[in-house]
Amino acid sequence: MASSTSTGVGSPCGACKFLRRRCTQECVFAPYFDSEQSPAQFAAIHKVFGASNVSKLLAQLPVHLRCDAVVTVAYEAQARIRDPVYGCVAHIFALQKQVAILQAQLMQVKAQLAYQATLPQAANGGSDGDRVLMQLQVMGCKEEPHHHFGELHAMAQRLMRS
Numbered sequence: 328m329a330s331s332t333s334t335g336v337g338s339p340c341g342a343c344k345f346l347r348r349r350c351t352q353e354c355v356f357a358p359y360f361d362s363e364q365s366p367a368q369f370a371a372i373h374k375v376f377g378a379s380n381v382s383k384l385l386a387q388l389p390v391h392l393r394c395d396a397v398v399t400v401a402y403e404a405q406a407r408i409r410d411p412v413y414g415c416v417a418h419i420f421a422l423q424k425q426v427a428i429l430q431a432q433l434m435q436v437k438a439q440l441a442y443q444a445t446l447p448q449a450a451n452g453g454s455d456g457d458r459v460l461m462q463l464q465v466m467g468c469k470e471e472p473h474h475h476f477g478e479l480h481a482m483a484q485r486l487m488r489s
């Protein structure tokens with residue numbers, strides 16, 4: 328950890344520099360916020376979560392998990408500032424939508440393969456591999472059904488309310 332070097336006399340950590348307070352040896356932010364680049368990053372965290380809340384959150388965590396917590400809190404804060412309505416949940420929705428589309432495509436390919444397996448061998452030309460490739464190409468051009476996102480969105484909102 329860089330805390331022993333970055334909290335020397337006269338060099339507060341990035342968080343304390345932003346908060347204009349004295350940085351002590353016990354400062355919970357010091358290992359993760361350097362004096363030069365971090366004040367701006369900490370500004371976003373303070374704006375969204377409040378320095379005091381983040382300080383309490385870090386203090387409750389085992390030391391070896393604090394670095395990950397700082398990284399994710401910074402990510403969430405920046406996402407919330409960019410998108411005040413959805414924050415990083417916008418990314419989650421987009422990924423859920425992608426998963427739903429891919430699952431639907433996979434089911435279509437499986438259904439197509441199952442159907443073609445029932446046909447007499449003479450009636451369908453080309454290898455199985457060719458047919459799968461053709462099927463994937465056809466589906467790649469398709470517009471995804473619109474209702475997937477609507478359903479996910481409604482589900483996510485129900486989850487957030489409960």
Ligand SMILES: [Zn+2]
Nearest residue numbers: 340343350354
């Ligand atoms: Zn500090």
